[in-house]
Amino acid sequence: MATIVKTEAGTWKALVRKTGWPTNTKTFRTKRDAEDWARRTEDEMVRGVYIQRSGSERMTLEMALKRYLSEISPTKKPTTQRAEATKAQQLISHLGKYSMAALSAEIIAGYRDTRLASITNRGKPTSNNTVRLELALLSHLFTVAIQEWGLGLSFNPVLNIRKPSPGEGRDRRLSAEEERRLLTAVNNHSNPMLGWIVRIALETGMRSSEITSLRRHQVDMKKRVVRLSDTKNDSARTVPLSKWATETFQAALNNPVRPIDCDLVFFGEPGKNGKRSPYAFTKTWGLLKTKLGMPDLRFHDLRHEFSQHCKCFAKHSYYPIRVEPDRIGLMRCA
Incomplete structure (x- = not known):
């Protein structure tokens, strides 16, 4: 009794x-x-x-997310950790005071609708994909809390709400003239590594993080491939190199200013610890594209150019041909 x-x-x-x-x-x-x-x-x-529910009743969403960021996020890649920290701030600002037990599907659906109607700092509506990723983080938080933390939660309320549609996605393409001006600008930059990185992105479709983190042993000049072990999808892959990409990598590997003890293909200045990090070109890239009148261009958009070249290759059975002798401009497929 x-x-x-x-x-x-x-x-x-x-x-x-x-x-x-x-x-x-x-x-x-x-x-x-x-x-x-x-x-x-x-x-x-x-x-x-x-089920002992006191744990979920005492722990607020803010407390749970802080625990998640300190225990779960560190097991993921640095880029993922930074992205999750940003998403967590949005969740905390809207729902942080709710206890984990009080978060219902109705409350989370209200958060979804509020976020979709909100305006970003750039003056644009929050994208569907942004909200989908925030809800994905919240859903995984509930999964961890149920399976590992023993908070007394019986179900994941995020699974009971509609997720925003993925949307049309981004398809920013370079015109032939834009590509010509971009290549001219990066080739004329004081640091040749910027031009090499952009050309490699156009030729291989590799992500910026994959390019800048490359070590010399990953580039096989004889077989004309790059072997990636640390990718976004956590699966190793081999990237074939076109003739132009091979020549670009050869120039990068023969960089005369490379320190003897540095194994990075694209290296930056030494940090406070004396070690060199990958070449950081984000600020330079931002200033350059604004100067060229392409403020909406993202480095990731260069992957679209590569994918389009691959479609042309599959259709016509030949590689896109770069114009000689200055290699600026693209002989596009019809």
Whole structure:
């Protein structure tokens, strides 16, 4: 039987003791609420379905996300860690004060609708994909809390709501004139590594992080391939090199200013610890594309050019031909 006692503060405390189960207590404003909870708890214990919910009731979403970022995120790639930290801030600002037990599908659906109607710092509506990724983080948080943290949650409420459609996606393409001006600008930059990186992206479709993190042993000049072990999808892959990409890599590997002890293909200045990090060109890239009148161009968009070249190759059975002798401009497929 449960014990119901009145506290000095005027509230009612319910105490449930049952063999084989931990002692459980909870405080309520009214005696009837305390009796109802005690009766329901004892019934669940008898049926063997009782779940200790106090952990999820005490832990707010903000507390849970901070724990997730400190325990789960560090097992992922640095780029993923930074992305999750940004998504967590949005979730905390809107839902952070709710307890994990109080977060229902209705509340999360309201968050979804609010985010979709919000305007970003750039003056544009929040994209469907951004909200989908925030909900994905929240869903995985619930999964971890249920399976590993023992918070007493019985289900994942995110699974019960509609997710925003993926949307049309991004398809920014370079015109022939834009590509010509871009290649001219990067080739004339004071640091030749910028031009090499852009040309390799156009020729191989590799991501910027994959290019800048390359070590010399990953580039096989004899077989004309680059072997990637650390990719976005966590699966190793081999990237074949066209003639132009091979020549570009050869120039990068023969960089006369490379320190003897540096194995990076594209290297930056030494840090405070004396070690060199990959060449960081994000700021330079941003200034350059703005100067060229292409502020909406992203480095990742260069992958679209590569994929289009591959489609042309599959259709016509030949590689896209770069114009000689200055290699600026693209002989596009019809």
